Amino acid sequence: MTDNTPQNSPTPLVPLTLLGLGDMGTALARTWLAAGHPLTVWNRTAAKAEALAAEGAVVAASPAEAVAANRLVVVCLLDDASVGSALDGADLTGKDLVNLTTGTPAEGRARAAWAKARGARFADGGIMATPTMIGAPESGGYVFYSGSRALFDTHRAALEVPAGARFVGEDPGHAALHDVALLSAMTGLFAGISHAYALIEGEDIAPKDLSPLLSEWLGAMGFFVGNAAERLTSRDFTTGVESNLAMQVAASGTLLRTAEDQGVSAELISPYLDLMRRRLTADPAAHGGEDTVGAITMLKR
Ligand code: FVH
Numbered sequence: 001m002t003d004n005t006p007q008n009s010p011t012p013l014v015p016l017t018l019l020g021l022g023d024m025g026t027a028l029a030r031t032w033l034a035a036g037h038p039l040t041v042w043n044r045t046a047a048k049a050e051a052l053a054a055e056g057a058v059v060a061a062s063p064a065e066a067v068a069a070n071r072l073v074v075v076c077l078l079d080d081a082s083v084g085s086a087l088d089g090a091d092l093t094g095k096d097l098v099n100l101t102t103g104t105p106a107e108g109r110a111r112a113a114w115a116k117a118r119g120a121r122f123a124d125g126g127i128m129a130t131p132t133m134i135g136a137p138e139s140g141g142y143v144f145y146s147g148s149r150a151l152f153d154t155h156r157a158a159l160e161v162p163a164g165a166r167f168v169g170e171d172p173g174h175a176a177l178h179d180v181a182l183l184s185a186m187t188g189l190f191a192g193i194s195h196a197y198a199l200i201e202g203e204d205i206a207p208k209d210l211s212p213l214l215s216e217w218l219g220a221m222g223f224f225v226g227n228a229a230e231r232l233t234s235r236d237f238t239t240g241v242e243s244n245l246a247m248q249v250a251a252s253g254t255l256l257r258t259a260e261d262q263g264v265s266a267e268l269i270s271p272y273l274d275l276m277r278r279r280l281t282a283d284p285a286a287h288g289g290e291d292t293v294g295a296i297t298m299l300k301r
Helices: 023-035 046-054 063-069 080-087 105-117 149-159 174-200 207-220 223-234 245-262 270-282 292-298
Strands: 016-019 039-042 072-075 096-099 121-128 142-147 164-167
Touching (some): 016 023, 016 063, 023 039, 023 046, 039 063, 063 080, 072 080, 080 105, 096 105, 096 149, 105 121, 105 142, 105 174, 121 174, 174 207, 174 245, 223 292, 245 270, 245 292
Parallel strands (some): 016 039, 016 072, 072 096, 096 121, 142 164
């Protein structure tokens, strides 16, 4: 007798709900739809859902209706306050709530407690990608997740559709903390690059000619990331130092005088130079021979 039972019938893809169809929410929605996930969406400004409806999304009339449609509920709104107001009145009992809205670690922890009190499992997410990097694995974009490990494990396949997923612990504040740490480092990097371009403005040096030199130099200086991690772990700021703090502080005068001569405000670089100087003047004998990593210890209040 022939067995006609399909041997490899595909596992149905998890249906999910997405609240928020801004630039990021819309990009996320398109990847789930393209992958074949049944998707229910809601957005405060309903017109933003029209294109997605044409692509197969079910459009809910309210956040409560959208939440009721599926167990997995993803939220990607402007800020934590908009998450609170959108979900106010929705029944979260038994739901798996994933918050991809950028927030502080404290907001992530408070939102986790808030969700738990309403009967939901919760994971917070920090998106390390711009909208065009979503659904483009080659871009290297990914999302930090923290909070309920069980939720993350249950929905990992769906969460990995828009971008890579990195779980960074059960403290629901840690996704935001990783996110903000990386964004803060990026801010300092952008500040330094901005200062460098300002220095050459009005000179016979084209930005496009400085550009590859900057990229190359910043790549070479990337060693500082690992160097800082090792020294902060060992608390050894003096062994094998190549460019010590006393020299760096002396050299900072050149940076400041050049900015002055070029008519450029030093506001983007002076806070870091000031920090190094404070570290040195606190105890020149003890800190002069240190790596600049030692100055990091001055920041914690
Ligand atoms: N776009 C980016 O490059 C970054 C990449 C890293 C992660 N961020 C964060 O993602 C969240 C959403 O960002 P977005 O790019 O989608 O932002 P917008 O295009 O401005 O859309 C905002 C959505 O939030 C809705 N909204 C705002 N206030 C409320 C509210 N009080 N109640 C309900 N919804 C609200 C807004 O609705 P509408 O204006 O269309 O009616 C949009 O859906 C964000 O945390 C980024 O930091 C993005």
